[in-house]
Amino acid sequence: QSDVDSRLPIQAMEWAGSGRLVLCTALEYILLDVVTAKATPLFSLPAQSPPPSMIVRLSGTEARALLLMDQVGVVVDSSGVPCQEQLTLPERPLALTASGLFVLSAGQEGLSVFQWGDAACVQQLRYGAPGFPGTGEKLLAIPGPPGTGLVLAGHKKVWLLRPVSVREQAQALLQRGETHAALNLAAAARAPWAPLVAAESAFLLIHGCSFRDAFAAARRCLPADLQPREFFPLEPDHTAAWPPRPPARRRWGLAPALGPMFAIVDHLALPVGMDAAPLLALGRRCLADYLLWAREQPGVEDPDGVDTLIMHLLADLGASQEAAAFAAGG
Numbered sequence: 001q002s003d004v005d006s007r008l009p010i011q012a013m014e015w016a017g018s019g020r021l022v023l024c025t026a027l028e029y030i031l032l033d034v035v036t037a038k039a040t041p042l043f044s045l046p047a048q049s050p051p052p053s054m055i056v057r058l059s060g061t062e063a064r065a066l067l068l069m070d071q072v073g074v075v076v077d078s079s080g081v082p083c084q085e086q087l088t089l090p091e092r093p094l095a096l097t098a099s100g101l102f103v104l105s106a107g108q109e110g111l112s113v114f115q116w117g118d119a120a121c122v123q124q125l126r127y128g129a130p131g132f133p134g135t136g137e138k139l140l141a142i143p144g145p146p147g148t149g150l151v152l153a154g155h156k157k158v159w160l161l162r163p164v165s166v167r168e169q170a171q172a173l174l175q176r177g178e179t180h181a182a183l184n185l186a187a188a189a190r191a192p193w194a195p196l197v198a199a200e201s202a203f204l205l206i207h208g209c210s211f212r213d214a215f216a217a218a219r220r221c222l223p224a225d226l227q228p229r230e231f232f233p234l235e236p237d238h239t240a241a242w243p244p245r246p247p248a249r250r251r252w253g254l255a256p257a258l259g260p261m262f263a264i265v266d267h268l269a270l271p272v273g274m275d276a277a278p279l280l281a282l283g284r285r286c287l288a289d290y291l292l293w294a295r296e297q298p299g300v301e302d303p304d305g306v307d308t309l310i311m312h313l314l315a316d317l318g319a320s321q322e323a324a325a326f327a328a329g330g
Contacts, residue, residue, distance in 0.1 A: 016065035016076065029067050031080035042067070042080045066096060066103065073103075085119035095141035097150050104161070106141040106150050111161070115189075122166060122189045133159065170197050174254045179204055183217060195225035196251055202226070203255030206234070209268045211283040215290040225249050228294040229302045231287060234261040238312040242305035261287070281317060288313040292326075 012024040016031070022042070023030040029042040066087070067074045073087035073096070091107040098104075102122070105112045113123040128135035133154045140153040149161040166189045173182035179201040186194035198220035205214035218226060227248040232239035258264075261283050262276075269276040291310050300306060314323035 014065055016080070020079075022065050022067065022076070022080070024067075031076075040080060042076065066098075068093070068096065087114050087119045090121075090124065093141075094139060095150055102163070104150055104163070106139075106152060106161070108139060111150075120188075120190070123169075123185060133157070166191060167193060171252060171254070174200050174204065174252070177204065177208075179213070179217070183220070195221045196249065199226045199247075199249070200252055200254050203258060206258065206261075206283075207256060207264060209265055209279055209283065211279075211286040215286045218290055219293060223248060223294065223297050223299040223301070227301050228291055228306050231258065231291075232302075232305065232309065233258040234264075234283075234287060235309055235312065236260055238309050239305055241308075242302045245301075248301075284313050284317055288317065288319075 010023050010025055013021050016022045019033060019035045021032040021034060023032055023039075031040045031042050032038070033040075065076055067076060071089040071092055073089060074082055075084045075086070077083045087103065087105075089105050089107070090112055091109055093105040093107050095106045096103060103114045105114070110124060110126040112121055112125075114120065115122050125132070126135075127133045127137065133139055133152060137154045142151050149163050152159040152161065166185060170182045170185050170191075170193075173179075173185065174197065182197050183201055186197040191197075198217045202214045202218040202221075205211075205217060218231075225248055229239075229242060229245070230247055232242060233244065262280055265276045265280045265283060268274070269279060288310055291306055291313070294300060295303060295306050295310070310326060311323055314320075314326065
């Protein structure tokens, strides 16, 4: 038995290591050593502050606990000492749980995923999308069994949210054609495979004739991840002297192989009676601008082929002065 000197009743508790409990009252967090019965105040708040509301036991090799105060989460070790950057949550959570290197927060408006160590928010999901609770729906949330994530309950449905790697989520987004969401997810996660997402997105967007977005995605890759020569199949009449080679980096194979740009444009434009010429000109302009940028990057393969294609694209676009300036500068 241990006596805790607190003016207010204990409303939550959680283990923070062997023989160490963190206790939560309406105004403070207290660390209790159950062996020595010593109670040490950790954090106290003014009476007008939002009360401490939640303690989460974190998995890992070292004992840790997350102490929530309104929208701020403080991670402490078994001695009650803050041991990493604090989490800043977009809203007061209904429930929090840890999974591997991440912590998942479920609020009334959506879900947030944070990375341990630097407390970076790597993903936010708003409710209202297919398969998620409706916007404004009153929700209840509790942590699931260990390793299973969170359980949400709405008016008539219950959702079990299981952890899925960010890489798998990015692949699923690309398979559904949600390239912008996949790019944002990879960038937020600062994943080493982010250039793969960018390259796959570029090819998928080209097939949809979203040329500006496609080559903006391509600029997220250096030649070590995406070689400019990989776009030679878009203009085979001008690049036949440079036979195809394997891609710079093995990919996920989610995008179809590229063919002639005019054929890609016709496939989209002709069935709906669209004039293909302006769209084809836009695609060639975007390709030329990308190649002009890419040729300045280190490690470009087949540079003669890149320069040849640039000259032909500028000629096809009627950009004679630009072509002359490029030739003089090259």
